[in-house]
Amino acid sequence: MHKILTIFSLFINLLATGQGQPSMVNIKGGIFLPLYSLDSQKTIVQPFLMDVFPVTNEDYKKFILQNLAWSKSKIKSIYADTNYLHQWNTDTSFNENIALSPVVNVSWFAAKKYCECQGKRLPTVAEWELAGRASETKPDASKDLKFNQWILNWVSKTNPKILHHVGSTFKNFYGVWDLHGLVWEWTFDFNSALTTGESRGNSGLDNTFFCGGGSFASKDINNYAAFMRFASRSSVKAKYGVPNVGFRCVKNKIHS
Amino acid sequence: MKNILTIITLSITVLFFFSCKENKESECCKKDKNKTEVGTKLDNTNESIFNLESKWVRQNKDSMLLRDLSNKITVAAMVFTHCESACPRIVADLQRIEKAFTKEELQNIQFLLISMDPVRDTPERFAEFSKELQLNDHWICISSNNDATMEIANVLNVRIKPLSGGGFDHSNTIHLIDKNGNIAFQQNGLAQEPTEIIEKIKTLIK
Known part of the structure; x- marks a missing residue:
């Protein structure tokens, strides 16, 4: 009996991997307190499913092959700048050694489209941060000095010429790989990272406004790593391709 | 078994x-x-906002695509109708621009308010809002869903941060969009002297 079970589960696993779909894991919901908020703004995050790995060049190629309008040469400039898929040799090819590295130089529009085509979506900042505060052993390691130091060490290093493959950093408490240590990731509402000061008077969109208002209002000024993610989100635009920004998708949990 | x-x-x-x-x-x-x-x-005008496929609903409940705006030039701003300070001010700024033009000239100009609060800015709410602020036939108020809202905000480079009280912090920008859907000019900040944007509009409707 057990044997049959094993064989069947193997069979199902094979099917699943055969689909080339990176599997997803469950992230427990919770409360997210934005780092930069003055008004103790709580966001309640519902449980959701998150991709175990960031999207790789290989994954992205499959998407391009079915959506040629999103290839390097065809993409509309409203959706991406000239950095788009800079690391690819042609519309559909790249050096084999980056196949399993996270895809970078993709715009927010392209990342959003990719997730839509998988029946998924980009995570919100709150969802990403909730998953991202888990260390290998704890669901919330945001106060863990060692954990934060590890992330900071990564942030302060220059990016390797060839990004490491997905699954090369660590698997967190929820079973998600590479939230830290490989690339930064797009979020659906990245553009909400603006400090309250900005709306008064002028909206200097391109100013590095986070230094003034942001640090003041910061919830947890010891968490520099989260602070840097916030700063980075407020400095990019949706059509930018950035050499160290990739993405992964999430999905709502379907309640049965 | x-x-x-x-x-x-x-x-x-x-x-x-x-x-x-x-x-x-x-x-x-x-x-x-x-x-x-x-x-x-639209290939020659790659940067056109008319590329976006999202569906929108007007204050009279008609649905529309952004490319339906192509018969006139558009002066647009993102707003939410439940806001107390900045939004009436940005509408006032738009009305100030409207006043600079003759009736004839206004036949070629439309004023567009895009909701950043799709949940609460229903067509009914927008109809009410139009009455309150005495917006005439040159004005179009539209809303869509969360996805489309975020997309247009990113295309227009507007940053939106929801606040716990139900409001938003947001960039205050007036966008001038030509008949091809290209952003011809952006005026940043509230209560600016609209001289420059008025000049730009004049060259566009010539």
């Missing part, structure tokens, strides 16, 4: 699930192919 049956049923369900998923995917991609065909017509 029962167990084996259960397992077989389960695995069939799993198979079924995957095949459905597959279908969904190709549908999404098929849809995209249709979209591209429409898009290629």
Whole structure:
């Protein structure tokens, strides 16, 4: 009996991997307190499913092959700048050694489209941060000095010429790989990272406004790593391709 | 025996699930192919906001696409109608621009308010809002869903931060959009002297 079970589960696993779909894991919901908020703004995050790995060049190629309008040469400039898929040799090819590295130089529009085509979506900042505060052993390691130091060490290093493959950093408490240590990731509402000061008077969109208002209002000024993610989100635009920004998708949990 | 049956049923369900998923995917991609065909017509104006496929609802409940705006030049701003300070001010700024033009000139100009609060800014609410602020026929107020709202905000480079009280912090920008859907000019900040944007509009309606 057990044997049959094993064989069947193997069979199902094979099917699943055969689909080339990176599997997803469950992230427990919770409360997210934005780092930069003055008004103790709580966001309640519902449980959701998150991709175990960031999207790789290989994954992205499959998407391009079915959506040629999103290839390097065809993409509309409203959706991406000239950095788009800079690391690819042609519309559909790249050096084999980056196949399993996270895809970078993709715009927010392209990342959003990719997730839509998988029946998924980009995570919100709150969802990403909730998953991202888990260390290998704890669901919330945001106060863990060692954990934060590890992330900071990564942030302060220059990016390797060839990004490491997905699954090369660590698997967190929820079973998600590479939230830290490989690339930064797009979020659906990245553009909400603006400090309250900005709306008064002028909206200097391109100013590095986070230094003034942001640090003041910061919830947890010891968490520099989260602070840097916030700063980075407020400095990019949706059509930018950035050499160290990739993405992964999430999905709502379907309640049965 | 029962167990084996259960397992077989389960695995069939799993198979079924995957095949459905597959279908969904190709549908999404098929849809995209249709979209591209429409898009290629606009190819010379790649930066056009008329490329966006999102559907919008006007204050009179008519639905529309952004490319339906192509018969006039558009002066646009993102707003939410439940806001107390900045939004009436940005509408006032738009009205100030409107006043600079003659009736004849206004035949070629439309004023567009795009909601950043799709949940509360229903067509009914926008109709009420139009009455309150005495917006005439040159004004179009539209809302869509969360996705489309975020997309247009990113295309227009407007930053939006929801606040716990239900409001938003946001950039205050007035966008001048030509008949091809290209952003011709952006005026940043509230209560600016609108001289420059008025000049730009004049050159566009010539």
